[in-house]
Amino acid sequence: MPLPRPAPGTGRWWFVGIIGCTIGVGLAVWLGLANSLGAIxxxxxxxxxxxxxxxxxxxxxxxxxxxxxxxxxxxxxxxxxxxxxxxxxxxxxxxxxxxxxxxxxxxxxxxxxxxxxxxxx
Missing domain, CATH: 2.60.40 (Immunoglobulin-like)
Structure with missing residues (x-):
């Protein structure tokens, strides 16, 4: 049984969501490292x-x-x-x-x- 295909026109939103999540994870990692470097x-x-x-x-x-x-x-x-x-x-x-x-x-x-x-x- 084949998997259903996404509705036409929603591919752009999947791309925007993936890019947004990638930027969010990168920002969280950067902030975590910036706050821990040089800490006592x-x-x-x-x-x-x-x-x-x-x-x-x-x-x-x-x-x-x-x-x-x-x-x-x-x-x-x-x-x-x-x-x-x-x-x-x-x-x-x-x-x-x-x-x-x-x-x-x-x-x-x-x-x-x-x-x-x-x-x-």
Missing amino acids: TATDTGYKVLDDRSVRVEFDVHRPAGEAVTCRIQALDATFGVVGVTDVDVPASDEGSVHKVVVVRTASRAVTGVVDSCTAH
Whole structure:
């Protein structure tokens, strides 16, 4: 059984629709890449609860080379409440990625330590 043919005169609209969708996808990809290039990101690589008053947090910072960054590190308890906070300055360097280790002092026992945010200054 042969497939039905489109109605006469609708081929132009199929062409316009395909071109429009292609342009839309290309624009979405371009905007996504433009917003992510040069962005500052941090990746938690590990933590260790040292005692009831401190936790060690390890993390990697990815930023444009030559940019100084400040990262806020948080220690969290079992209910995800913040029990400790410290800010870590990552000085500008030629390296885009830097590994840091910091000890966060806590008000009570923490169960984890995470990078909350990193911003350029």
